[in-house]
Amino acid sequence: MASMDDDTPETQPDPRSPTAAMLVIGDELLSGRTRDANAYHLAQWLDARGVALREVRMVPDEKDAIIAGVRALKSQADMLFTSGGIGPTHDDITAEAVAEALGVDISVREDALGILEEWYAAKGEEVTDARRRMARVPEGAALIDNSVSGAPGFVVEDVFVLAGVPAIFSAMLDAADDRIARGPQTSVYTVIGEGGESTVADGLIALEEAFSGLKIGSYPGKTGQGGPLCIVCRSFDEKVARQAALAVEGLFRAQGVEPEIVEGYGPMRD
Amino acid sequence: MASMDDDTPETQPDPRSPTAAMLVIGDELLSGRTRDANAYHLAQWLDARGVALREVRMVPDEKDAIIAGVRALKSQADMLFTSGGIGPTHDDITAEAVAEALGVDISVREDALGILEEWYAAKGEEVTDARRRMARVPEGAALIDNSVSGAPGFVVEDVFVLAGVPAIFSAMLDAADDRIARGPQTSVYTVIGEGGESTVADGLIALEEAFSGLKIGSYPGKTGQGGPLCIVCRSFDEKVARQAALAVEGLFRAQGVEPEIVEGYGPMRD
Structure with a gap:
């Protein structure tokens, strides 16, 4: 991750600005069912921190499309943010795809599982098999707190993997704030x-x-x-x-x- | 362009669906100044016509970024729609970039200039140098009517180049309706x-x-x-x-x- 002190002569908009890209994942955006809100929110959030958002891509819930997007965008920017596809259902394949794009293993992690167990226990509920999927985290990732619905996001190799539901996306972003490089204000x-x-x-x-x-x-x-x-x-x-x-x-x-x-x-x- | 009768065995979501991609162009979207409305509108509009929108990319007002986006997306889908960057100001570089991406010449075209002259004459105004830029059209392009503000969009090699202002984008899309391939309804x-x-x-x-x-x-x-x-x-x-x-x-x-x-x-x- 670039920091404010780095000499980064190759970034495009201004040599002093850390750069970011975003991958928005979900069939519902491409079919017109849902109007994306997260790219707009992220753009403003990064702008306030002096980070230059360089590109946003929207792709369907398909593993190959996600992998291609992660690889291409990661190579172009200091930080990559993904939105969507980390819930408990069959169409939530982002964590697996990110792991594959980066060439790292993925498995159910005890710390993530512990968070889920505590969250659902407080509601008198169980961690079902479906919910257990949300504890699958790529090797080397740090968890990102989810104050809205429990199941954490994560960051691995400066790829921030966040939820698609706007209230959760926004809460996770704020929880990751101290990991975000800052640039000069415009x-x-x-x-x-x-x-x-x-x-x-x-x-x-x-x-x-x-x-x-x-x-x-x-x-x-x-x-x-x-x-x-x-x-x-x-x-x-x-x-x-x-x-x-x-x-x-x-x-x-x-x-x-x-x-x-x-x-x-x-x-x-x- | 694919038509309903084509045998197109290689498209991904369903072999019978024509595919589309979109390139949304504008610094204002990446800085968070503006929330894009055109991708959402296009997604619904294409869905109603049985066309599968496969990917949307948002890039800044930079020639290299636009050229790379046009080339990559054009190779992935039957039709490409661009939004933004065809106005009269210095940051409007989409027409030039599209021409360069496709390797065709671009120049002020008489038919486009005629439309502008008629539009502004009706308001008692002149076609200034800045406005004249809006008559620059790539070789081989067909014009797309703009009922809102005169200056036309165009389509060249199944790349539909439309305005960024939502009311104009939408009007141009409707004006191009008979050039859009149809697929089966979902x-x-x-x-x-x-x-x-x-x-x-x-x-x-x-x-x-x-x-x-x-x-x-x-x-x-x-x-x-x-x-x-x-x-x-x-x-x-x-x-x-x-x-x-x-x-x-x-x-x-x-x-x-x-x-x-x-x-x-x-x-x-x-």
């Missing part, structure tokens, strides 16, 4: 004005070139018809982001539009 | 009962093995704490899906739970 200013994207488009290219270490994103309203246009200026250097926002303000004014500058991403689009 | 029944997943887990494996062409998914409530448990039975054979649902009903009853069977996916999780 400063973000958003300039919000009326108009279509082409209102300020011509000026943005020159602007991004003029400021070193600046990233500008242009986001029209949800309908694509009017609504506020958001120009997002991001930089590791707070001054650069702020000065770029002032320059974008100037682009709007040159078109007769009086924009607003806010810190952060401005109105989110959900 | 029959879906969902058995809804109270209890945790392990209530019926032990019986599901045997069930999936007993019915040929049956897929069963097990989905706990959103919180992971009680709430309705949904067991989804899917098959191309309506009888198989229905009989499996009745068998799942029996698994619930054996646990003293009286479940409900509904056609379709039951309560969606958003």
Whole structure:
């Protein structure tokens, strides 16, 4: 795992940022039954920690697809997060697939089994064969606490294997917080004005070139018809982001539009 | 493009289903600024047409990442849908990247430019240099109508290049409907009962093995704490899906739970 002190000259967005990728696992996402919530949550959670999420992949509950995803994404990022497929049913094959992708053994671990026994005993229930599956953990993994439903997640070789149910995914992520590398905070200013994207488009290219270490994103309203246009200026250097926002303000004014500058991403689009 | 009549013995989920993949493009999704809506919409839209969505990838506004995504996904599925990066601003690089991924030229096309001229003329506006970028289309592409904001999408070699703004993405998808291969409908029944997943887990494996062409998914409530448990039975054979649902009903009853069977996916999780 990269740390804040590492010299990591090869990562892409900024040499100082630890990178992450995500593998979202589940037939229900690809059939349209369920709208994924975990990628959105993870993106915000990592952004707040200065970690650059580089790619998200969504694959079905198929061993080959999961193995291919784990291998490809692990090679591209410092940390990989998986979501889904670690419950007690037959379609929960993530733990096995991750173990196979990494070439390590997997078996029922006593510490994981102990957690399950204690959790279900408190409810007056047994650890059935199906539940026992949730104690299968790859060799070398550290368990991740699950305060919502007992059965733990785990992390092995910087692959964080978390549940798919959003409340559990989120709780496990928080439980793993002290294992996550931190990077420098990105400063973000958003300039919000009326108009279509082409209102300020011509000026943005020159602007991004003029400021070193600046990233500008242009986001029209949800309908694509009017609504506020958001120009997002991001930089590791707070001054650069702020000065770029002032320059974008100037682009709007040159078109007769009086924009607003806010810190952060401005109105989110959900 | 595969059609309903094709013999396509190599596709994975079912030999008769055309397959699709999706590439979602945008820094704003990976930073957590925006929650993607298009993958969820496309998944439902394709499911209704009997097309199996096999994988979704989310990548940043970077040419290399887009090119790698297009090449990898195109080789895995009959159709590829991209979302995002075809607007007028400097961060809109999808059309160029797709052309490069496919090894075809790209230039401003007269028909696309004509559409833009007519659209903006109706609003008393000009086609600026920035807007002119939206008329850049890869060689061999067919245009896809954009009833929301004028600038067209396009399809080239079964790669459908669509806008990222949800209202425009959706409109373009509908405009491309007659170019989409159809597959057989999946029959879906969902058995809804109270209890945790392990209530019926032990019986599901045997069930999936007993019915040929049956897929069963097990989905706990959103919180992971009680709430309705949904067991989804899917098959191309309506009888198989229905009989499996009745068998799942029996698994619930054996646990003293009286479940409900509904056609379709039951309560969606958003």
